[in-house]
Amino acid sequence: xxxxxxxxxxxxxxxxxxxxxxxxxxxxxxxxxxxxxxxxxxxxxxxxxxxxxxxxxxxxxxxxxxxxxxxxxxxxxxxxxxxxxxxxxxxxxxxxxxxxxxxxxxxxxxxxxxxxxxxxxxxxxxxxxxxxxxxxxxxxxxxxxxxxxxxxxxxxxxxxxxxxxxxxxxxxxxxxxxxxxxxxxxxxxxxxxxxxxxxxxxxxxxxxxxxxxxxxxxxxxxxxxxxxxxxxxxxxxxxxxxxxxxxxxxxxxxxxxxxxxxxxxxxxxxxxxxxxxxxxxxxxxxxxxxxxxxxxxxxxxxxxxxxxxxxxxxxxxxxxxxxxxxxxxxxxxxxxxxxxxxxxxxxxxxxxxxxxxxxxxxxxxxxxxxxxxxxxxxxxxxxxxxxxxxxxxxxxxxxxxxxxxxxxxxxxxxxxxxxxxxxxxxxxxxxxxxxxxxxxxxxxxxxxxxxxxxxxxxxxxxxxxxxxxxxxxxxxxxxxxxxxxxxxxxxxxxxxxxxxxxx
Amino acid sequence: xxxxxxxxxxxxxxxxxxxxxxxxxxxxxxxxxxxxxxxxxxxxxxxxxxxxxxxxxxxxxxxxxxxxxxxxxxxxxxxxxxxxxxxxxxxxxxxxxxxxxxxxxxxxxxxxxxxxxxxxxxxxxx
Numbered sequence: 001x002x003x004x005x006x007x008x009x010x011x012x013x014x015x016x017x018x019x020x021x022x023x024x025x026x027x028x029x030x031x032x033x034x035x036x037x038x039x040x041x042x043x044x045x046x047x048x049x050x051x052x053x054x055x056x057x058x059x060x061x062x063x064x065x066x067x068x069x070x071x072x073x074x075x076x077x078x079x080x081x082x083x084x085x086x087x088x089x090x091x092x093x094x095x096x097x098x099x100x101x102x103x104x105x106x107x108x109x110x111x112x113x114x115x116x117x118x119x120x121x122x123x124x125x126x127x128x129x130x131x132x133x134x135x136x137x138x139x140x141x142x143x144x145x146x147x148x149x150x151x152x153x154x155x156x157x158x159x160x161x162x163x164x165x166x167x168x169x170x171x172x173x174x175x176x177x178x179x180x181x182x183x184x185x186x187x188x189x190x191x192x193x194x195x196x197x198x199x200x201x202x203x204x205x206x207x208x209x210x211x212x213x214x215x216x217x218x219x220x221x222x223x224x225x226x227x228x229x230x231x232x233x234x235x236x237x238x239x240x241x242x243x244x245x246x247x248x249x250x251x252x253x254x255x256x257x258x259x260x261x262x263x264x265x266x267x268x269x270x271x272x273x274x275x276x277x278x279x280x281x282x283x284x285x286x287x288x289x290x291x292x293x294x295x296x297x298x299x300x301x302x303x304x305x306x307x308x309x310x311x312x313x314x315x316x317x318x319x320x321x322x323x324x325x326x327x328x329x330x331x332x333x334x335x336x337x338x339x340x341x342x343x344x345x346x347x348x349x350x351x352x353x354x355x356x357x358x359x360x361x362x363x364x365x366x367x368x369x370x371x372x373x374x375x376x377x378x379x380x381x382x383x384x385x386x387x388x389x390x391x392x393x394x395x396x397x398x399x400x401x402x403x404x405x406x407x408x409x410x411x412x413x414x415x416x417x418x419x420x421x422x423x424x425x426x427x428x429x430x431x432x433x434x435x436x437x438x439x440x441x442x443x444x445x446x447x448x449x450x451x452x453x454x455x456x457x458x459x460x461x462x463x464x465x466x467x468x469x470x471x472x473x474x475x476x477x478x479x480x481x482x483x484x485x486x487x488x489x490x491x492x493x494x495x496x497x498x499x500x501x502x503x
Numbered sequence: 504x505x506x507x508x509x510x511x512x513x514x515x516x517x518x519x520x521x522x523x524x525x526x527x528x529x530x531x532x533x534x535x536x537x538x539x540x541x542x543x544x545x546x547x548x549x550x551x552x553x554x555x556x557x558x559x560x561x562x563x564x565x566x567x568x569x570x571x572x573x574x575x576x577x578x579x580x581x582x583x584x585x586x587x588x589x590x591x592x593x594x595x596x597x598x599x600x601x602x603x604x605x606x607x608x609x610x611x612x613x614x615x616x617x618x619x620x621x622x623x624x625x626x627x628x629x
Contacts, residue, residue, distance in 0.1 A: 272589060279588035283609035284519030287527050290613040294530040309526060316519050 017092070017113040019050075023106045025070055034113070039085025055081035055089050062094065073098055073106060079116065090117040134158060141240035145222075147174070149197065149232050163218065163240045165210035182207035182215060196234070199224055205241060217245035252356045277323045284316035338377045343420055344369040344412055346380055350387045351410070358408070361395050366409040373412050376420055376488045378465055386458040386469075390424040390482045397428030397480065404478075415485055419467075423483040430473055430480055462486060508534040509624060510552045514544045514570065515559035515586065520609075524557065531617060541565035541573075550579050555623040560587035560594070560606075571602070582623035586611070 011018055017034035021027045026047045035042060038053040045053075054062055058080035069076030075097040081089040096111035134157075137143060143160025147153070154172035161168045164180055181189050185206040196202035202222040207215050222236020292309040295302040347369065351358070358365055391408070398406040409425040462469040467486030474481055511533045513524050521537040528535035538544040542565055544556075556574075558567040565573070571583055585598050585606040595606040604626055605619040 275590065276588040279590075279609040280517045281519050283517075283586075283588070283611070284523045286610040286612065287520070287523035291523065291527040291530055294527070305526070309523070312519075312522055316523075319519065 019111045019113070021096075021109040021111070023070075023108070025066060025109070037084060038082065053083045055083065057081075065094075069096060070109070079120075082113070090115055091120040092116060138162075142237050143239075144237040145235070147234040149224075149234055150230075160238060163210075163216070163238060164208065165212055180208045180210060182209055196222060196224060197232070202236065205245065216240055216242045218242075248356075249360065252360060274323070278320055281316040281319035281323070285313050285320070288313040288316065337379050337381075339380055340375050341378055341380050341383070342373070342375055343378075343383070343422060344373050346384050347387055347410060347412065347422065350384050350391065354388065354391055358391075358395065361399070361406065363395055363398065363406045363408050366407065368409065368411045370413045373414060373420055374488050376486065378486065379461075382461045383465070386461050386484065387422065387424070389458045393482065394424050394426035394428070394480075397426045401428060418488045419485050420488065421483060421485040423481050425474060425479060425481040427474075427477065427479040430478060458484070508532065509554040510534045510536065510549065511555045511557060511620065512544060512549055512553040512581075513537040513557045514539075514541055514562075514567070515557070516540060516562040517559065517588075520559070520586070527613065527616075531613075531620075533620070541567070541570035544570065545573065550574065550577075550581065553581050555604075555620055556581045556583045558583050558585050560585050560589070560598075568598070568601070575602075582626040584619045584623055 012032035014031070015033065016031075017037060018029075018031040019027060019034060020029040027045060027050050030042060030045050030050070035045065038045070038050075040049075040053065043049075051059060051063075062078050062080040065076070065078035069078075075095070077093055077095040079091060079093055082092050083089050092113040093116045094111060094113050096109050098106040099108040099110060101107050137157055137159035141159070141163065143157045143163050145157070145160055146155045152173050156168075156172055158168065161170075164177075166172070166176070166180075170176070178186065178189070189204065189206050192202055192204050202220060205217055205219045207217055209215055217240075218238050219241045220236060220238045222234055224232050224234055226232050288309045292306045292313065295306040295309065347367075351365065351367070387410075391410070394408050395406075398408070404427060407425075407427045409423075411421075411423045411425070413421050413423075415421040459469045462484045465486040467484055469482065469484040471480060471482050473479075511528050513521060513528075513535065515521055515524075515537070516539055521539065525535035525537050536549055538547065538549075540562060541558075544550065545565075558570060560567045567583075567585055574581060582604045583602070584604050585595075586609055587594070587606060588609045590608045595608075598606045604623040607615055607619060
């Protein structure tokens with residue numbers, strides 16, 4: 001009939017591969033589109049012949065799926081590659097449904113194959129992209145997140161779960177994250193997080209204490225986006241920077257230890273070693289002279305012995321002279337270089353050089369640098385050494401302070417018309433000769449006027465600038481203030497040679 | 504004859520001291536022997552005979568106080584008078600607190616030396 005003819009036309013013309021099979025699975029029909037696509041005649045495809053067009057790698061899987069579908073008697077689907085007439089393989093989705101008779105027995109299987117090559121390719125690309133994304137996250141120890149702030153919903157990357165050591169099945173909340181943050185860093189985190197919800201980018205390094213108990217340093221960056229009005233999303237990345245932070249801390253420590261050693265081996269250490277070097281031959285001279293006198297006073301006098309000790313006395317005198325010559329050479333190289341300088345600038349430079357140290361010691365630095373501070377004439381390097389010494393002392397003085405902020409204030413001001421003053425104020429326990437002993441004792445036992453070596457050097461530098469350095473207890477709280485005052489135009493003392501002076 | 508005179512041993516890395524001090528001590532009526540290091544003194548057999556040790560504080564290798572400790576460990580309680588080129592009253596007080604008879608700052612006079620030796624020789628072995 002015409003209806004059947006029309007149906008046949010439709011089936012052969014639709015842009016799909018249509019087929020049917022007997023209840024036992026042997027194929028008995030392929031539409032023209034199918035036959036044309038694979039470039040085979042019906043009698044080549046009949047029965048199990050069609051399997052010759054299936055990619056050899058997919059054949060076993062497709063066969064198994066087909067057997068499963070037939071056994072179940074229910075509609076089903078499977079994926080496999082089919083070879084086109086030109087030899088190219090493309091992925092197809094095979095879908096089939098059974099036709100049943102009145103008694104419920106399957107009389108036929110009908111099927112349609114759809115080309116899914118493009119989808120399949122996208123899937124593979126996506127998987128590859130995801131794999132390399134995960135690799136990159138893993139390698140850089142960086143995880144990323146999206147947080148829907150309004151409903152406290154969070155999407156975390158695998159690596160982020162790994163960094164926080166949280167099971168990926170756990171529901172993440174802001175509170176759950178806060179629970180892991182180191183208690184000492186929580187306040188700063190909360191403050192910055194609150195600010196970031198106001199639109200300021202979040203960028204902070206803080207510590208977390210994951211379940212393993214091993215503290216990690218993480219660097220988190222994030223910012224707010226608003227794709228849907230009133231529904232802010234917070235997106236960002238968190239990197240585990242523990243290794244870097246630990247290495248930096250070690251570097252800072254060795255740097256500041258080095259500075260400490262360098263400071264201890266300055267002028268006053270030199271003074272002590274001068275005394276030491278001179279006292280040795282002097283001791284010989286005094287002893288030899290005593291011996292000489294005794295030998296001459298003997299009965300009878302020991303002239304030969306006296307002559308020998310006198311000779312030794314001369315030799316010791318020469319040794320002392322050599323010490324002096326060496327020192328003079330040493331000092332000659334240490335010229336006093338005056339230049340026009342802005343003490344505020346010099347101070348800022350010292351603070352920026354010390355910033356890592358200050359941060360590590362949890363020092364809160366306040367600066368009040370007078371904007372109208374006149375330019376002075378001074379030795380920049382030496383004055384910076386003084387400021388650094390004072391800062392260092394202030395930091396040391398607050399090392400044991402835990403019950404109040406470790407406040408360090410640096411103040412510069414114009415004094416009268418022709419002097420500038422700089423003060424360094426700490427919130428430590430105050431000046432205690434015992435504490436000074438501890439600060440400097442590790443390097444040198446010699447004290448100048450009960451102050452440490454650094455202070456002794458500082459004072460001699462300030463005095464060479466025609467100024468003075470003093471210390472006073474804070475009158476409105478615990479701690480000490482060290483100050484120096486120098487004239488705008490330094491009047492270097494003496495012959496501009498680094499002579500240690502006692503006040 | 505020397506055997507009868509009390510032996511004063513000197514341990515000092517400074518050659519001026521080693522050259523000058525033994526002669527003066529002999530003039531003062533003591534037997535004297537000088538050693539350039541703590542190790543050299545320990546290696547010699549003179550510790551048993553030494554009635555007083557004039558000991559330098561800082562030396563390369565074993566320091567004065569380290570030698571003092573070692574001697575205490577060996578139960579050789581020799582009275583010790585430190586001699587140092589660094590003038591530091593705190594160090595002196597600490598050394599005396601730890602059992603030294605005295606600590607002389609170089610250069611020291613003959614009278615100061617005699618006083619310290621007198622005191623040392625009156626000190627019963629620890």
